[in-house]
Amino acid sequence: xxxxxxxDTNAAWLSKVLTAAGATVVxxxxxxxxxxxxxxTIEAMADCCDVLVGTGGLGPTSDDLTREAVADVIDxxxxxVDEEAMATVEAWCRDRGLPMSEARQxxxxxxxxxxxxxxxxxxxxxxxxxxxxxxxWMLPGPPIELKPMVTDVLIPSLTAQGVKSxxxxxxxxxxxxxxxxxxxxxxxxxxDRRPQVGIRVGSGLVRLMVTDVDGLAGAVGVQAxxxxxxxxxxxxxxxxxxxSLAQAVAEVLHDKCQTLVTAESCTGGGIGAALTEVAGSSAxxxxxxxxxxxxxxxxxxxxxxxxxxxxxxxxxxQDVVEAMAVGARTRSGADLAIAVSGIAGPDGGTPEKPVxxxxxxxxxxxxxxxxxMQYSGDRGVVRSATVRSALQLVRWRVCGVEERLWxxx
Amino acid sequence: xxxxxxxDTNAAWLSKVLTAAGATVVxxxxxxxxxxxxxxTIEAMADCCDVLVGTGGLGPTSDDLTREAVADVIDxxxxxVDEEAMATVEAWCRDRGLPMSEARQxxxxxxxxxxxxxxxxxxxxxxxxxxxxxxxWMLPGPPIELKPMVTDVLIPSLTAQGVKSxxxxxxxxxxxxxxxxxxxxxxxxxxDRRPQVGIRVGSGLVRLMVTDVDGLAGAVGVQAxxxxxxxxxxxxxxxxxxxSLAQAVAEVLHDKCQTLVTAESCTGGGIGAALTEVAGSSAxxxxxxxxxxxxxxxxxxxxxxxxxxxxxxxxxxQDVVEAMAVGARTRSGADLAIAVSGIAGPDGGTPEKPVxxxxxxxxxxxxxxxxxMQYSGDRGVVRSATVRSALQLVRWRVCGVEERLWxxx
Numbered sequence: 001x002x003x004x005x006x007x008d009t010n011a012a013w014l015s016k017v018l019t020a021a022g023a024t025v026v027x028x029x030x031x032x033x034x035x036x037x038x039x040x041t042i043e044a045m046a047d048c049c050d051v052l053v054g055t056g057g058l059g060p061t062s063d064d065l066t067r068e069a070v071a072d073v074i075d076x077x078x079x080x081v082d083e084e085a086m087a088t089v090e091a092w093c094r095d096r097g098l099p100m101s102e103a104r105q106x107x108x109x110x111x112x113x114x115x116x117x118x119x120x121x122x123x124x125x126x127x128x129x130x131x132x133x134x135x136x137w138m139l140p141g142p143p144i145e146l147k148p149m150v151t152d153v154l155i156p157s158l159t160a161q162g163v164k165s166x167x168x169x170x171x172x173x174x175x176x177x178x179x180x181x182x183x184x185x186x187x188x189x190x191x192d193r194r195p196q197v198g199i200r201v202g203s204g205l206v207r208l209m210v211t212d213v214d215g216l217a218g219a220v221g222v223q224a225x226x227x228x229x230x231x232x233x234x235x236x237x238x239x240x241x242x243x244s245l246a247q248a249v250a251e252v253l254h255d256k257c258q259t260l261v262t263a264e265s266c267t268g269g270g271i272g273a274a275l276t277e278v279a280g281s282s283a284x285x286x287x288x289x290x291x292x293x294x295x296x297x298x299x300x301x302x303x304x305x306x307x308x309x310x311x312x313x314x315x316x317x318q319d320v321v322e323a324m325a326v327g328a329r330t331r332s333g334a335d336l337a338i339a340v341s342g343i344a345g346p347d348g349g350t351p352e353k354p355v356x357x358x359x360x361x362x363x364x365x366x367x368x369x370x371x372x373m374q375y376s377g378d379r380g381v382v383r384s385a386t387v388r389s390a391l392q393l394v395r396w397r398v399c400g401v402e403e404r405l406w407x408x409x
Numbered sequence: 410x411x412x413x414x415x416x417d418t419n420a421a422w423l424s425k426v427l428t429a430a431g432a433t434v435v436x437x438x439x440x441x442x443x444x445x446x447x448x449x450t451i452e453a454m455a456d457c458c459d460v461l462v463g464t465g466g467l468g469p470t471s472d473d474l475t476r477e478a479v480a481d482v483i484d485x486x487x488x489x490v491d492e493e494a495m496a497t498v499e500a501w502c503r504d505r506g507l508p509m510s511e512a513r514q515x516x517x518x519x520x521x522x523x524x525x526x527x528x529x530x531x532x533x534x535x536x537x538x539x540x541x542x543x544x545x546w547m548l549p550g551p552p553i554e555l556k557p558m559v560t561d562v563l564i565p566s567l568t569a570q571g572v573k574s575x576x577x578x579x580x581x582x583x584x585x586x587x588x589x590x591x592x593x594x595x596x597x598x599x600x601d602r603r604p605q606v607g608i609r610v611g612s613g614l615v616r617l618m619v620t621d622v623d624g625l626a627g628a629v630g631v632q633a634x635x636x637x638x639x640x641x642x643x644x645x646x647x648x649x650x651x652x653s654l655a656q657a658v659a660e661v662l663h664d665k666c667q668t669l670v671t672a673e674s675c676t677g678g679g680i681g682a683a684l685t686e687v688a689g690s691s692a693x694x695x696x697x698x699x700x701x702x703x704x705x706x707x708x709x710x711x712x713x714x715x716x717x718x719x720x721x722x723x724x725x726x727q728d729v730v731e732a733m734a735v736g737a738r739t740r741s742g743a744d745l746a747i748a749v750s751g752i753a754g755p756d757g758g759t760p761e762k763p764v765x766x767x768x769x770x771x772x773x774x775x776x777x778x779x780x781x782m783q784y785s786g787d788r789g790v791v792r793s794a795t796v797r798s799a800l801q802l803v804r805w806r807v808c809g810v811e812e813r814l815w816x817x818x
Contacts, residue, residue, distance in 0.1 A: 028439040268685030269678025276677030287701035
């Protein structure tokens with residue numbers, strides 16, 4: 001991971017769940033596959049914390065060196081083959097008809113004084129050990145193996161040792177920039193305010209976290225602050241419990257018993273993909289079209305050819321995106337349709353319609369509402385911003401909110 | 410970032426480009442928004458390196474403390490308002506019709522002895538400073554601002570100071586697990602081999618990096634190793650220069666002048682979204698359908714109703730996915746069509762068709778080829794694995810490769 005070829009998603013998740021459980025994350029490091037460096041890092045970090053949790057390097061390949069490095073720190077390098085772990089590997093291989101290669105046997109090794117943490121989703125067990133007064137945990141890297149071990153073993157262990165989860169609340173904001181949110185909230189974000197409100201940006205949302213840093217506000221104080229934040233933010237705050245804009249859309253459509261179809265051009269299917277991330281989306285999501293060419297816009301969504309011809313306004317226009325939305329709604333029989341048409345770049349821009357020009361339209365029984373957007377950024381940014389704006393527009397249409405979309409012209 | 414609510418993608422990118430430029434990344438840490446902790450971390454890390462690069466904390470909100478922390482380390486806390494930076498902020502706000510709030514002015518502060526690094530995509534300049542013999546760089550967090558500053562200022566500066574980029578090569582593998590790749594490559598992965606081959610997993614691909622760690626192999630030796638890797642891996646290795654499976658698909662379709670449509674059910678549009686990530690995809694991608702309901706499969710793709718009825722094999726079957734592919738190809742006139750139909754979960758599984766059961770079919774002039782897949786994992790895993798398998802199937806169909814897909818039943 002040090003060379004940067006993969007992104008560390010475990011660190012974020014681990015920090016989040018450990019903080020929620022009541023631990024204070026004081027430090028986070030990433031180290032390369034170097035046995036000596038892993039060992040010195042374990043020693044250095046163990047000096048500064050009560051619990052040290054590491055991930056990765058427990059697999060079967062020759063650059064998986066965590067077991068050896070931990071052994072260097074606590075057992076002068078001594079490792080033994082754990083019989084139970086070996087039996088587990090053999091059974092796992094047998095069940096899958098895979099050979100017991102030499103590589104696979106490495107995962108059954110452990111430092112002499114370490115104990116194993118069972119892995120129910122893979123062959124490599126985790127390690128639990130002591131470095132002086134510090135508790136050490138080394139767990140597998142693949143999230144599907146790591147997460148249950150953290151949730152079912154590590155965190156209950158911390159709780160049993162007296163770590164109390166801290167009151168906190170999260171408010172997610174869609175459709176405003178971080179600075180706009182900061183300007184909106186003013187003094188609520190002052191560092192010395194208690195409970196404290198932190199502000200971050202991630203996954204296209206602004207994330208506000210209310211934390212009872214000194215333990216004095218309690219759940220009541222935290223909730224009062226959450227209420228204040230929601231009052232300030234109005235329709236830009238996602239409902240309680242919604243972890244994504246797509247989930248917020250799912251909830252309003254479900255509540256109002258409305259069905260939705262998509263008609264996508266520049267997003268290529270990204271809006272449908274985002275909507276169907278939500279489990280149970282088949283209750284309100286009917287399907288959609290990806291009309292990437294002008295011919296398909298006409299053939300599949302009845303967009304008049306003239307609009308797309310040399311004398312027409314062109315594919316990226318109010319007329320065309322409205323026709324896409326109305327056509328999708330008519331052809332599918334759904335209650336709502338969302339359509340987008342734009343120039344994601346890097347090519348295709350003109351002085352009149354530069355890269356980042358996108359039209360978004362939502363159609364329902366009452367009519368059609370189109371918005372003209374201008375995004376700054378590369379192809380990926382324009383597409384993801386379009387997906388988010390489209391989701392927001394559906395959400396607000398169903399809720400009856402009349403507001404400008406962020407980056408609307 | 411320490412609380413885990415956002416994932417650090419900058420660290421991976423930064424490590425990658427700095428390593429490619431010839432630097433050796435020895436350490437990587439993540440710190441919370443705590444002025445004192447940031448300062449002590451800068452001091453501690455500066456002891457162990459020649460160049461220290463940090464990101465984040467340069468924005469205008471009250472928890473952006475990097476400027477102050479750096480000033481604590483190098484100027485006993487003294488900061489001044491940089492006139493040029495202030496003028497830039499004022500102009501940026503004027504151009505966008507935004508107010509000059511107090512928050513925005515904070516970005517024009519700098520430690521007295523630091524110099525500024527111009528930011529052409531935002532208001533917050535970066536900082537360049539010295540901590541003893543160590544060169545320090547603090548740059549904005551948002552990737553769109555960070556990347557040009559690194560590429561256009563930091564790396565040229567390192568090169569000018571004599572840092573020589575190292576020979577390296579990357580081979581990406583799609584459709585094999587990390588252990589399968591390791592078993593395939595055998596001794597090529599031995600840690601003491603020169604040049605050295607490292608193996609990682611990320612974004613659904615296995616990533617092999619050939620690095621001239623001792624500088625003795627040179628570009629010739631690195632290339633010879635790359636050739637050997639490609640010989641072992643055959644069609645599972647992505648072509649040179651392809652950074653994603655979607656790009657590999659784009660290249661073969663472009664080379665063979667073939668057009669493609671998609672017919673998606675459980676993936677909701679994710680295949681189309683992946684394909685259109687590639688710039689210029691309109692040259693070969695026509696569009697597609699997201700037929701999330703059975704009614705739409707029949708209405709839009711001519712899937713016979715009987716197949717979807719109580720006496721039929723059901724939506725997740727060879728017959729239906731083949732009908733979807735053929736229907737999409739016929740209705741669009743495209744050369745190829747890829748269709749998927751499956752059970753992503755968490756609901757919808759049965760003993761005969763558990764969660765993770767997916768059928769994928771590719772149709773072209775010669776006929777249709779369907780594969781039965783069984784994935785393990787949650788909804789997100791099943792959907793992303795399906796997208797990757799579908800891309801692989803298209804790629805191999807066009808290239809004439811006949812192999813089993815990973816996780817094919």
